Each structure stands twice: as C-alpha cells, then as structure tokens.
Amino acid sequence: MASILVRGGTLVTLDRRRRIIKDGAVAIEDNKIVAVGKREEVTRQYPSAGEIVEASGKLVLPGLVDSHVHHTQMLARGIADDLDLITWIHDRILPYESVMTDEDTYTSAMLCCLEMIKTGTTTTVDPGGYRMEHVARALDESGMRGIVAWASMDTDTPDRPVPRNLLTTTEGALKANLELIKAVHKTADGRIRARAGIRIEPNASSTLIKEIDKLAKKHGVGVEMHAAVSREQVDVIKKRTGLSMIRYLKSLGVLGPHWLLIHMGWIDDEEVEILRATDTRIAHVPGASMKGAYGSARYGKFPELLRAGVIVGLGCDSSAANNSLDMFRAMWQVASVHKEVRYDPHLVSPEEAIEMATIKAAKAVLWDEEIGSIEVGKKADVIIVDVNRSNWIPLHDFSIVPNIVYAGDGHV
Numbered sequence: 001m002a003s004i005l006v007r008g009g010t011l012v013t014l015d016r017r018r019r020i021i022k023d024g025a026v027a028i029e030d031n032k033i034v035a036v037g038k039r040e041e042v043t044r045q046y047p048s049a050g051e052i053v054e055a056s057g058k059l060v061l062p063g064l065v066d067s068h069v070h071h072t073q074m075l076a077r078g079i080a081d082d083l084d085l086i087t088w089i090h091d092r093i094l095p096y097e098s099v100m101t102d103e104d105t106y107t108s109a110m111l112c113c114l115e116m117i118k119t120g121t122t123t124t125v126d127p128g129g130y131r132m133e134h135v136a137r138a139l140d141e142s143g144m145r146g147i148v149a150w151a152s153m154d155t156d157t158p159d160r161p162v163p164r165n166l167l168t169t170t171e172g173a174l175k176a177n178l179e180l181i182k183a184v185h186k187t188a189d190g191r192i193r194a195r196a197g198i199r200i201e202p203n204a205s206s207t208l209i210k211e212i213d214k215l216a217k218k219h220g221v222g223v224e225m226h227a228a229v230s231r232e233q234v235d236v237i238k239k240r241t242g243l244s245m246i247r248y249l250k251s252l253g254v255l256g257p258h259w260l261l262i263h264m265g266w267i268d269d270e271e272v273e274i275l276r277a278t279d280t281r282i283a284h285v286p287g288a289s290m291k292g293a294y295g296s297a298r299y300g301k302f303p304e305l306l307r308a309g310v311i312v313g314l315g316c317d318s319s320a321a322n323n324s325l326d327m328f329r330a331m332w333q334v335a336s337v338h339k340e341v342r343y344d345p346h347l348v349s350p351e352e353a354i355e356m357a358t359i360k361a362a363k364a365v366l367w368d369e370e371i372g373s374i375e376v377g378k379k380a381d382v383i384i385v386d387v388n389r390s391n392w393i394p395l396h397d398f399s400i401v402p403n404i405v406y407a408g409d410g411h412v
C-alpha cells in the first residue's frame with residue numbers, strides 16, 4: 001500500500017530518458033517516489049493507497065527548482081524599478097536590507113514561499129542575505145525545500161559605500177557563514193541545506209573568496225556568488241586585478257561543481273571553456289536581466305554555455321528584481337530572449353528550458369540525487385498542473401513541453 005497515489009495524469013518525468021507518460025501514475029511512500037509508469041502497471045503494484053490524487057486530464061511534473069531567489073527582498077517589490085543595477089543595489093536594496101528586523105525577514109520569506117508554492121516551485125536557492133536563520137524558519141514551516149546562505153561583504157566600494165551594518169571583516173564573514181551552516185544545514189528532515197555565500201565581486205576580497213571556498217569544502221557545502229553581473233562590476237575587478245571575472249576566480253584556485261555563479265552575463269569564450277573544464281555551475285536569471293538591463297542576453301554566452309555542456313539552472317531572482325517568482329514565466333523568458341537577440345529561432349529549446357527549471361537546476365546545486373525529476377527513489381516533489389484552461393488548448397502530444405514553456409503559467 002502506498003501513502004499517496006497520483007493517478008491518471010500525463011507525466012512529464014524529466015527522467016534520464018525524458019519520458020512523457022500518458023495516463024500515468026506515481027506511487028509515493030512516506031516522502032519518496034516508489035513507482036512511476038502507466039496507470040495500470042502502477043495500480044497493479046499499488047492497488048490501494050492512503051490518499052488517491054486524481055490527475056486525469058492534468059499534467060504531472062517534478063516540482064520546479066528556482067536556482068536564484070532572494071527571500072528577504074519579497075517586501076521590496078516595487079521600490080526599485082527601472083534603475084541601473086548599481087543604483088538598484090546601493091541606493092535601494094542594501095539600505096532596505098540593512099534595516100530589516102528578524103520579524104521582517106521571516107515575514108518576507110513566508111510571503112516568498114507562498115508565491116513559489118502557488119506557482120509550482122518546491123525548491124528554492126537563496127544566494128544569501130542576513131538574519132538567514134529566519135528564512136530557514138520560514139522554509140521549515142512552509143514545507144518548502146531550499147538552500148540558504150549568508151551574503152559576505154568584507155570590502156567596501158568607496159564611490160558607493162555599503163551600509164555599515166552589512167559590511168564585516170573577513171573573519172566576521174567567515175564566522176557568520178559557519179554559524180549559519182551549523183545552525184541550519186540538513187535540518188527540517190533534510191529539506192534545508194546551507195551554503196557559503198559571497199555577495200558580489202566588488203565587495204569581496206581575494207582572501208574572502210579563497211577562505212569561503214576552504215570553509216565550504218571543509219563542511220561539505222557549496223558556494224554561491226553573484227558574478228559577472230554587469231559591465232561596471234566586471235570592470236571593478238579588471239581594474240583591481242587586471243583580470244576578467246572568471247580568469248580571476250581561476251587564478252585564486254577556486255571554482256568547481258560546488259560553486260554556483262549567478263547571472264554571469266559578462267564572460268568571453270575562453271571563460272566558457274574555464275567553466276566547462278572546472279564543471280562550475282551557473283544560475284541564469286533572464287527575467288532580472290531583461291528588466292534591469294544587465295545585458296546577459298545581449299552580451300552573454302548562455303547558448304555557448306549550454307552547447308559546451310555547462311550545467312545551467314534557471315532562476316527568478318527577487319520580487320524587487322524580476323518582479324515575479326513564477327518559474328513558468330522564467331521558462332518562457334529563457335526560451336525566447338536568446339532567439340530574439342541572436343536572430344536565431346533554434347536557440348534554447350523548450351526542452352532545454354524545462355530542464356533548466358527542474359533537473360538541471362537540481363544539478364546546479366548538487367541536489368539531483370533527490371529532486372529535479374519524477375523517478376523511483378527521489379523525493380516526492382511533484383506538482384499537478386490543471387490544463388483545462390484556454391491557454392493550454394489545444395495540447396497535442398507533440399506540443400506538451402512547448403505549451404508548458406511558451407503558453408503555461410503557474411497561476412492555475
């Protein structure tokens with residue numbers, strides 16, 4: 001007997017063979033998937049269940065994985081629209097974050113979880129803010145799965161100083177990272193993981209970057225960092241070190257599969273090769289880039305990264321940057337924007353877009369042994385999409401994934 005039997009829907013599994021199973025079923029025991037297949041096969045194996053979820057006429061997908069979400073910025077929606085990125089960060093978002101209380105942080109994170117749950121996201125990857133134990137509390141209580149980090153800044157930018165209470169010494173940043181990792185990593189029955197965090201390159205010393213990498217390796221966690229986000233930020237590093245961003249990180253001896261670099265619009269072909277050779281992971285956030293004019297579609301190398309086999313996950317960013325947390329919208333953005341700017345309709349297929357919102361996003365944060373696809377042995381992070389709505393009709397067998405990406409939305 002299974003705990004839950006989801007039966008009758010069209011399963012878009014994202015498994016190794018990328019099977020789409022019509023009239024399928026998923027059997028779940030406790031929190032794990034124990035059978036996936038045609039309804040008659042699975043119900044023969046599991047004729048009864050504690051709970052039967054009827055999914056006939058609906059799509060059954062793996063829970064979406066958002067590779068980049070700032071939970072603490074949920075209450076900042078609308079306070080920083082239509083600004084250049086430097087003004088957005090230094091004049092609006094960092095001052096906002098600097099006055100947040102524990103309760104503000106928790107409330108912001110809870111609202112963020114609510115929007116994600118309502119739009120089909122079950123795993124969220126936060127690059128870090130402050131008071132992050134209160135984000136972890138919200139993840140725990142909401143039932144979401146997610147990663148939190150502490151966003152280290154140990155270096156000021158003289159022309160755009162960061163709020164004093166967010167800037168620390170290198171030692172202070174390492175201590176805060178360690179405390180967060182010890183407090184929340186692998187809590188909530190394994191639903192919450194912690195990573196080490198570096199906010200963004202101009203505000204990080206080379207010592208901090210190297211020490212964060214060491215700390216992450218020592219504690220078996222990953223590293224998250226905004227990197228190569230805008231031309232101005234890459235120029236700060238070029239001026240400081242003589243190197244472009246990825247060459248700089250390589251020169252420090254960091255990078256690797258445990259690194260998740262976010263945005264990454266300002267890299268060149270040689271840096272694509274460094275990322276491939278080091279198996280470094282990327283979070284691509286097309287919505288924030290399109291709205292904030294970061295340039296990652298026009299100047300970036302995302303089609304080249306995908307072609308090179310670099311693992312790229314998809315993210316929404318925050319409600320102050322994108323300003324939506326609907327991953328269906330992000331799938332449409334990533335499958336459309338590169339076609340437009342490169343004048344090439346073959347770039348970033350719907351199949352690639354849905355992978356970037358599920359299995360590739362899970363791989364990007366080294367969590368694919370548990371999530372990202374509907375497969376036996378994985379956690380039962382499964383969503384059901386009601387397609388009995390005008391924007392899903394007609395839904396041909398050959399257009400299921402294109403419909404999800406080009407016409408779908410999470411508000412069903």
Ligand SMILES: [Zn+2]
Nearest residue numbers: 070127226317
């Ligand atoms: Zn971000």
